[in-house]
Each structure stands twice: as structure tokens, then as C-alpha cells.
Amino acid sequence: MKESWSAFDTFEPHFRPLVVIELAKDTKEETKEWLTQRIEDKKKNGGAQLLVKPLAKEDGGKIDGNENIYLVGASYLRLLLGAETVGLVKECNDNSMRTFTYSSRKTFKDFAEDNHNFLTMSECQYIIKHELENLRAKDEKMIPGYPQAKLYPGKSIVRRLLTNGILIQFFPLHDKEELKKLRHIWYSRVKISFQPLDEIRCYFGETIALYFGFLEYFTFALVPMALIGIPYYVFAWEDYDKYVMFASFNLLWSTVILEVWKRCCARMTYRWGTLLMKRQFEEPRPGFHGVLGINPVTGKEEPVYSSIKRQLRIYLVSLPFVCLCLYLSLYVMMIYFDMEQLALDYHEENETSFSNLMLFVPSIIYAVVIEIMNRIYRYAAEFLTSWENHRLESSHQNHLILKVLVFNFLNCFASLFYIAFVLFDMKLLRQSLATLLITSQILNQFAEALFPYWLQKRHNKKIKKRMCASKMDSDLSLFEQINMEKEMGTYLGTFDDYLELFLQFGYVSLFSCVYPLAAVFAVLNNITETYSDALKMCKIFKRPFSEPTANIGVWQLAFETMSVISVVTNCALIGMSSQVNAIFPESKTDLILIVVLVEHILLAMKFVMAFLIPDKPRDIQIKLARLEFESLEALKRQQIKLAAESLKDETHEGKKRI
Structure with a gap:
């Protein structure tokens, strides 16, 4: 009490x-x-x-x-x-x-x-x-x-x-001493080891620690794919169709890692205490506006906005805008294929080292354009979602994530699907996947960490010069810290970080059987990403407020959806391979029917596996059940105590009347 x-x-x-x-x-x-x-x-x-x-x-x-x-x-x-x-x-x-x-x-x-x-x-x-x-x-x-x-x-x-x-x-x-200790054990020395997730959680909170935990887990989960991919790539360099075994392993890998992650996540968040935290009633988000009214649940006065108006904004404005952007993305993709054809024609005419290099130019330009379009669309999606005027922050985030994921998925993967299942060009698919993956990783590292770090370092030098010029030597430490931190950028959350991992997961799970080195580059990127993200958290952005959380939220569903798509994609690629086609030299209809049947069986197995593997380990389930039982027992004892006190009062009043 x-x-x-x-x-x-x-x-x-x-x-x-x-x-x-x-x-x-x-x-x-x-x-x-x-x-x-x-x-x-x-x-x-x-x-x-x-x-x-x-x-x-x-x-x-x-x-x-x-x-x-x-x-x-x-x-x-x-x-x-x-x-x-x-x-x-x-x-x-x-x-x-x-x-x-x-x-x-x-x-x-x-x-x-x-x-x-x-x-x-x-x-x-x-x-x-x-x-x-x-x-x-x-x-x-x-x-x-x-x-x-x-x-x-x-x-x-x-x-x-x-x-x-x-x-x-x-x-x-920031706590300067604690931050110094954290930096020392986190990223000041290049070493291959687990991240100090408990220390990160104590300093930045559970949401940040959970992101770095997922980044670490995903990186280790990519290692088997990378180890298999290197010899597969070396010994099958020119055999673009010999990828059946790798695609089959891909199917199993994409399902198992997500199920195991949920168990690791439950164990981590139980240790941190957030798995048990009760969700409080959500307050209206800061940007929510409307006429003053009464909330029927809480009885409090707060802004009220018609859900009909919100739905009209979503379906009559936001949805058409998203569809228009998707059309624009497909239009840009067709321009890219025209450029590819021009580069190919130029190479066939000249066949020089320069013309060979020119074959990669369209893919590099397209990768840069994709990153630019993704970032421009992100701002438009944020504006539209705010304009829709969602009452709750969770609803706002879900609508924003849905808009961004749909566009990013089409923008990043549409060309690969077109090459694989329309052009049937495995060589071009390998080249495009490699270029898109590597270029996007380089651009993200520069845009997210290196460039902001350079700007922040310049800004800090100016502040130090200004404060030294004002002769505040005795006050320099505290006031310099506050003045530096208030000018730092604000960390906007883990949205962009999870989005980058989501797209990376797509590149690896959808088409890495054609380009087995995709997992290798993903591992290398994630190792550098760990250090660059740690750097930006400690040196570039203000310290974010801790936000208790029990899981990675809607991103878990996003990754699971991508794994379902990967099952369909890999089954289709297996059906297109020369090894499988050799089994059905005459009847393509039988091949298609068998591929579809296998795909449905694998999807069924995937959902059965997700059902059979508990999201929480057995010992965590027992601890949660014991706590629930103890809470019910405590509530019963409290009710019995109150009833006894009430009965005692009634007996006392009865004696008085007698």
C-alpha cells in the first residue's frame, strides 16, 4: 500500500x-x-x-x-x-x-x-x-x-x-565519470567480444541497450551464413545457378534466428526488470490537438479529435501519396535499367577495362538515388503521420513505420525482384545486389556517424574557445559540459537503426543465395556499426532519456514478415535453378506446382515452429507464474483483512446499540 x-x-x-x-x-x-x-x-x-x-x-x-x-x-x-x-x-x-x-x-x-x-x-x-x-x-x-x-x-x-x-x-x-568508464569498455579499444549490455542499460536505459543487444545478436547470427558463403562464392564464382543448397540453408536460418531472439530478449528484459513492468495508460502525444472534451476511459478533460476525420486523412490523402511515391520509385527503377542497357551496349562495343568499370556505374548511381529518395520520403512520411493527428504515440509510430517500410522495401528490393523474376539474369542480380548493399552501407556509415561527428567536433572547439575567452577557468568543467550538451543534436530514437538492420536482413535473406558474400559484408558493416553507433551515443548526441521496454516492438513483426517473404523468394529461386529444372526437362507445370507445394509446406513448418518454440524460456515462465500467484495470494490476504476489519467494526457498532 x-x-x-x-x-x-x-x-x-x-x-x-x-x-x-x-x-x-x-x-x-x-x-x-x-x-x-x-x-x-x-x-x-x-x-x-x-x-x-x-x-x-x-x-x-x-x-x-x-x-x-x-x-x-x-x-x-x-x-x-x-x-x-x-x-x-x-x-x-x-x-x-x-x-x-x-x-x-x-x-x-x-x-x-x-x-x-x-x-x-x-x-x-x-x-x-x-x-x-x-x-x-x-x-x-x-x-x-x-x-x-x-x-x-x-x-x-x-x-x-x-x-x-x-x-x-x-x-x-551526462555523468562524465560513468561515461568515461563506459566508453573505455565499449568502444575505445578495438576488440572482438560481447558488448557491455548491462552497463549500456544502466547508463542509457533498456531501449538503447536492447537495440545494441539485437545488433550484436544479429551480427553473430550472420556468422554461419558468412562462413558458408565464402567457400560457396569461391568455388562457384561463375556458376550463377548453383545455389540450391545455400538457398535451402537460408530458409531455415531466417526462421530460427528470429525465434531464438525472442527467447534471448525475454531473458535479458527479465533480468533488467522491464519484462514485468505494467503498461501504464498512455497519455495523448505532445502533437495531438483537437477540441476540448472528456476522455470516456479516464474521465479527464483532454483534446478530442474525430476518428472519421483521421480515417479520411489516411485514406484520401496519405494512401494516395504513398501510392504516388511507390509509382515514382518504380519509374526511377526503369530508368536504372535503361542505364544498365546503355552501359552493357557500350561494353560490348569497346570491351576495355574502362568499359568493364562502366558496368558498375548505373548500379552505384541507383544506390545513391535510392538512399536520397528514402531520406526525402522519410520527411514526407513524418509530416503526413503528424498531420493525421494520432492521439497515442504508439499509434503514431506504427503508422509511420508502416509508411516507411512499404516504401523502403519497394525502393530497395523492387529492382532485384525484377531482375530475378522478369529478366531471369542471375549475373546482373549478383552485381546489383553487391553494389546496392555495399554502397548503402558506406553511405549510412558516413551520414549517421562520421559526418555528424566531424560537425560536432568543430562545434565543440568553438564553444571551448568562446568559454576560455570569457575567462571562466574555474567554472569551465560544469558550464562547458552543459553548454556543449545543449548544442548537441537530439537522438531521435532507434527507428533509423532498426530500419538499416531490417533492409540488411532483407538483402541477406532474400537474395544472398545468388551473392553469398552478402552476409560477409553485413558482418563487417555491423562490426563497424557497433563502434560508430556507440560513438554517436556517447559523443555526438545528447543523452536520451531512459525508456523501459520489454522487446523490440513492431520491428519484431517487420523482421518476421521479411522472413516469410524470404521463404517465397528462395523457393522461387530454387525452382528457377538449373539443377531443379534438369529434373523436370519437359513439364514446367509440374515444376511450378511442386515449388508452390514445397513453399506452402515450408511456410506451414515455419508457423508451426514459431508456435512450438516458446517466446519465453521455461525458467522465466515459471518465475512469472510464481509472481502472479504470489500477487493473487497477497490480494486475497488483503481482501480477507479488510473484510475482517469491516466485520469487527460492524460487531462493535452492534454492541454499542445493544
Whole structure:
């Protein structure tokens, strides 16, 4: 049972800054005073009961240009109470994982009243973010100093400040010492070893750690494909049709690795506690707008938007736009094939080393165009999805991912399908697959890590020169850190990272039987990707808020869908091979029927395998069942206790009347 907030004094003389708030330069003083008051006010008065201080010198003086920057922290007691509010799961002394409650705090492993490391820094920052985002308007009709910024009871204050441009950003601070340790064991030395996923989780949270866990798992899963692919490629260099065995292995591989990943994921997230975290009722996303109404589920006042209008926007605007983009992608693909034909004609006329190199130029140009189109379409998809005005962040993300995946799939793989099943040119298929895969990997590495790192390094040098010129040597460490971090780019989540792995999985699972080295290049790319992604997390972007998660979400479904398509594709390629065609020299109809039958059998086996292999290991299932049983027993005991107390009160009242 939760204890009353009013029973605790959460003031703490020692202030540890955890989160930075940056307001607009022209923010009015009354707005600042009102916001800081609401952050500091007690929970019973509608505040967040946190600690907030303006960024200042050690002697208490303000710093020019930083008057609108505030540091937010919380007492240890306040963080413990917040951990119960958000439902954090921690390890108990009996090695089980349970939802943390303040009343039973002493039963949890490593807990002590003076052990401020019981909660990780990322967990503390997640709690503060939760409390800030849940600051609700009470009696205010508007944001003080801004009559146009209307408020109504229950409206999130922070989200309103963001949408009105008063609050520029708020972000968690880096811990320089912990970050230095993490960098040292993570990417400062080139070595072949497992990533420090537990340390990544403690510093960046479960969502980031789970992405790096999946990246590591996928890289190791590619190794068997790479080991088989190298000799297969060497000894069958010119035999483009001899790929039946490799395609057969591909069918099994693409199914097994995804099923095994779900079990690895469940084991990891159970150890981290997020597998047990209960999903809270989702609040409206910051960009959601509509007329003021009553939510029928919560009874709270919040914006309401007609679902009919949203459906009209989706089917009358978004869907036609996506179809138009798909048509444009196919049109560009046909231009690419015209270029291929021109290059081939030029080579047949000249047959020189230069003309041989020219054969690769159309594929390279097409690969670059594909990357450009993917990025332009991404911005358009984000705009359209925001315009559709989805209430929940999960719904917004699902619609965005669907739009992006459909276009990226067609844009990246349509030419390969056309070459394989329309032109029946295995040599061109191998050449195109190799060029598209390698070019896209090089461009992604440059765009995602190298170029942003170069820009950030230049920007940091300018900040250091400016701060040294202002002779703030004694204050350089803290203020330099805050000024550098507030100017860093914002990490927008794991969307692009998973998308890159999804496309890579497509290249490997769909057509790698024709180009067996695809898995080799994928492994090499993922090794460098691990280091470049670690670099951008630690050096290029602001520290993201921790986000508890139990799995990779909708991306699991996306990868499984791709594996189903790979079954169909590989069966078709096997049916087209010279070895299989030699078995049916006369009747092509029998061959097609047999290929379709085998494909259906394999798909059935795939779904049976997915059903038979549990998503959670047996020991994890037992632990979850035991926790559920104990929770039910505790609820029963509580109900019996309440019933006994009620009966006792009724008996006492009866005796009084007698």
C-alpha cells in the first residue's frame, strides 16, 4: 500500500543536477517563477516536488547567455517514491524480480538508506521526466505571461510549453565519470567480444541497450551464413545457378534466428526488470490537438479529435501519396535499367577495362538515388503521420513505420525482384545486389556517424574557445559540459537503426543465395556499426532519456514478415535453378506446382515452429507464474483483512446499540 506523500519531507540540502531545462531567450520572468514554483511545489498542491535551480556560477552569480537554463534534481527519498509511481522492477534479496514499493524497500537487493546508487542515474532521470511530463494544470486558464497559450484542467504543462515554443528542450545530463568508464569498455579499444549490455542499460536505459543487444545478436547470427558463403562464392564464382543448397540453408536460418531472439530478449528484459513492468495508460502525444472534451476511459478533460476525420486523412490523402511515391520509385527503377542497357551496349562495343568499370556505374548511381529518395520520403512520411493527428504515440509510430517500410522495401528490393523474376539474369542480380548493399552501407556509415561527428567536433572547439575567452577557468568543467550538451543534436530514437538492420536482413535473406558474400559484408558493416553507433551515443548526441521496454516492438513483426517473404523468394529461386529444372526437362507445370507445394509446406513448418518454440524460456515462465500467484495470494490476504476489519467494526457498532 502506498504511503501518503504528505507524510514525507523530500527536501535535500545536497543538490545533484540530473536534468537540464532550457527556456526561450525572451521568456518572461513571471513565466519562469510560475514554472519553477510548480516544479518545486508539493504533490498534494499539484506540483512535482522536485528540486530546481538556475544555472549559476559557484559564487551564485548568473552567467551571461544562460539565464534561461535550469537544472532539475530530486532528493533520494523523492526518487524512491517516484520509482514506486512509475512501477520500476528491481531485484529482491531472494533473487526474484518484483515491482519496487517504498514500504517494502528493505527487501530489495543492495538497498540501504544511504546507498544512493540503488537507483541508476538513468532511472532517476526517467523518474524526473515522468514527473515533469505529468505536471498538470489546475486552476490556470493560461500560461502566465502568455494569454494566447491557453490551459485547462488536466493539460500537461510541459507539453503546452513545448508546443508554444516557450520550453526549447529538456534533456538528461551526462555523468562524465560513468561515461568515461563506459566508453573505455565499449568502444575505445578495438576488440572482438560481447558488448557491455548491462552497463549500456544502466547508463542509457533498456531501449538503447536492447537495440545494441539485437545488433550484436544479429551480427553473430550472420556468422554461419558468412562462413558458408565464402567457400560457396569461391568455388562457384561463375556458376550463377548453383545455389540450391545455400538457398535451402537460408530458409531455415531466417526462421530460427528470429525465434531464438525472442527467447534471448525475454531473458535479458527479465533480468533488467522491464519484462514485468505494467503498461501504464498512455497519455495523448505532445502533437495531438483537437477540441476540448472528456476522455470516456479516464474521465479527464483532454483534446478530442474525430476518428472519421483521421480515417479520411489516411485514406484520401496519405494512401494516395504513398501510392504516388511507390509509382515514382518504380519509374526511377526503369530508368536504372535503361542505364544498365546503355552501359552493357557500350561494353560490348569497346570491351576495355574502362568499359568493364562502366558496368558498375548505373548500379552505384541507383544506390545513391535510392538512399536520397528514402531520406526525402522519410520527411514526407513524418509530416503526413503528424498531420493525421494520432492521439497515442504508439499509434503514431506504427503508422509511420508502416509508411516507411512499404516504401523502403519497394525502393530497395523492387529492382532485384525484377531482375530475378522478369529478366531471369542471375549475373546482373549478383552485381546489383553487391553494389546496392555495399554502397548503402558506406553511405549510412558516413551520414549517421562520421559526418555528424566531424560537425560536432568543430562545434565543440568553438564553444571551448568562446568559454576560455570569457575567462571562466574555474567554472569551465560544469558550464562547458552543459553548454556543449545543449548544442548537441537530439537522438531521435532507434527507428533509423532498426530500419538499416531490417533492409540488411532483407538483402541477406532474400537474395544472398545468388551473392553469398552478402552476409560477409553485413558482418563487417555491423562490426563497424557497433563502434560508430556507440560513438554517436556517447559523443555526438545528447543523452536520451531512459525508456523501459520489454522487446523490440513492431520491428519484431517487420523482421518476421521479411522472413516469410524470404521463404517465397528462395523457393522461387530454387525452382528457377538449373539443377531443379534438369529434373523436370519437359513439364514446367509440374515444376511450378511442386515449388508452390514445397513453399506452402515450408511456410506451414515455419508457423508451426514459431508456435512450438516458446517466446519465453521455461525458467522465466515459471518465475512469472510464481509472481502472479504470489500477487493473487497477497490480494486475497488483503481482501480477507479488510473484510475482517469491516466485520469487527460492524460487531462493535452492534454492541454499542445493544
